[in-house]
Amino acid sequence: VRPALAVPPIYAPIPPAVHPSHKAIDARTAAWADRFNIGSPEWRRRLVTQDIGVFAARILPEGREEVVSVLSDFVIWLFGVDDGYCEEGELGIKPGELAATLSQLLRVAQNPEVTMLSGDPLAEGLRDLTLRVSRWGTALQTARWVDTLREYFFAVVWEAEHRAAGRIPGLNDYALMRLYVGATSVVPPFLEMGHGYELQPYERESKAVRAAGEMTSFITTWDNDIYSHHKESRGANYYLNVIRVLEHEYGLSPNQALTRAIAQRDRVMCLFLSLRAKLEDEGSPQVRQYLGNLASFIRATQDWSVSSLRYTTPDDPAALSPSFSDRPTDTSREPLDIPSISWWWDLVPASRTA
Template sequence: MTEAVLQALRSACPIAPRLSPYADPTQVWLLGQLTRLGLPLDAAALDRLDRAGFARYAGRLFPDATEPDLRVLTALFTWFFLVDDACDRPDRLTPPQIRALRDGVLGLLREGPRARHPSFSGPLRRLLVQAWREPRRRMPARWRARFTDAVADHLDGAWREAVAKATGRAPGVAEYVALRRATSAAYVSYPLIEFATGRPLPDAVYHHPALRRIAHLGNDLLSWFNDLASLEQDRASAGGHNLVLAVATEQRVPVETAVELVAERWRAGMARFVALRTAVPSFGPTLDEAVTAHLDGVAHAVRGTVDWTLESARYPVAPGS
């Protein structure tokens, strides 16, 4: 049932799909890079990473990035997925371990590769050092601060979710939607639009209410689609941290009914997303091109998540997974 719902939502999505021509070569590069960095990956783990297709995800979100930049973006995406796995697996990181990881990561992003923290070392640190090198060199200080703040928010979200799971407390719908915006890492990907396009926005424009509304809704759309795709996994291990499960509990309906309610919520959100994009005001001839590139990037994040979720072996709905 869920797969049919996901396919129907993809068919109804008005955002055109895009994919970088460098996605598949970058996936080959990624596997070799992870091996060189010394990540503890056996043949089976490497095969899972290959079939997950993180480079294709980055290539869908940043279809116009150069090949070197797509490698950077893919490395960053891979780092976040590996951290996500560390927080979700059966022997997952504890809340204190996530907090310590956060401190080490933020120190590196703010101070550079010489910053050291006892809880952040080894191959995972080396991957982030490598992936962060080019954005740190090329992007202005205000952008680096914005990206780092987004990473802090994401890791704080992972910590809050871990605390809730440890205490066995399932969130209500409103609480879950707010938390999911942090754990999805969409807010981390949005500044990367500026890196990929070479068009950094002033803070006043980036945080303009019209752009923030679109950013929040785009985050919701990709997160809710992902929740539908990962429902069966989350029923077993997420402690109620899935929008479908939160809706089923709060509204006291069967999970099957909650799937339809979440799908309808997604459709209504998509219609509003289109309307909000149309209503964005002009910021003047010197900024409108960069604003358009940013809004296109948020749209690519939504559509890219839809298409990648249905092709990636990371999710049970993907063919051949």
């Protein structure tokens, strides 16, 4: 077994915060997973020690507690799909069958009253989630929530095809699909619902606001790849991770790939801060609040990743620094050499600093 890759303190310019009810939220999510029988009993015993509720409480430190709970239950549900179906299950190497099952689940999310998949634990859990989302969200937010689930499902089908073939994608494809396959794009509807505001569709779909969401997905999934590399590379299963992609793309050692991944996320973090400052000046109150909520999601992922047993894995300890850095390792204002996302840099004039 290779020695554990040492993850250094990573740049964290956003202040930490957690919802005061995080303990109760975490306990309720464990009970919810039991009630709906999500995953196997053994899987559930592991998952409920991983502070999923604390993660949700960090994403929405000032959110409405009921919505934090919906998000928390939804994250454990997503892990039920991602671990249970995709990474450890039979469907994870059968993209066509996976697409069929996920399409049925999508129908349950859109129309919880249909009798499809009755008694299936993930479907029954999803029925409960969709009823709660529609209670706390507007009709448009509920529809957006279903769409984000579809984006995620489409991406896991893509991933399943790579898993089945044992193939590692190139960096450009990976950067594009990782915007969705980490389920990070399902979080933004909860940022609105949790605080009771609504972005106008023309605002949400504007290039700058969409880019801010994509940058958030990039940073949070690059961070996930950095912090979960230990768990993923020691496991028996196929895994897709930016460190592995960079090793292949550029012929790097794991350590060199780690350094490169950190530089990439730091460069995007600097751009996110500049774009946030620009939108603070130019955006509506809702857009300004949304950018602040995206920032909380970024910091939440960092704080949860360095502390959750999911990634520290005490039985075979990961070498993760529990602290952060106040300086980026890469301050270049040049676009990353990744065509699918390099347009982000067109949105902030080079003269502008955060």
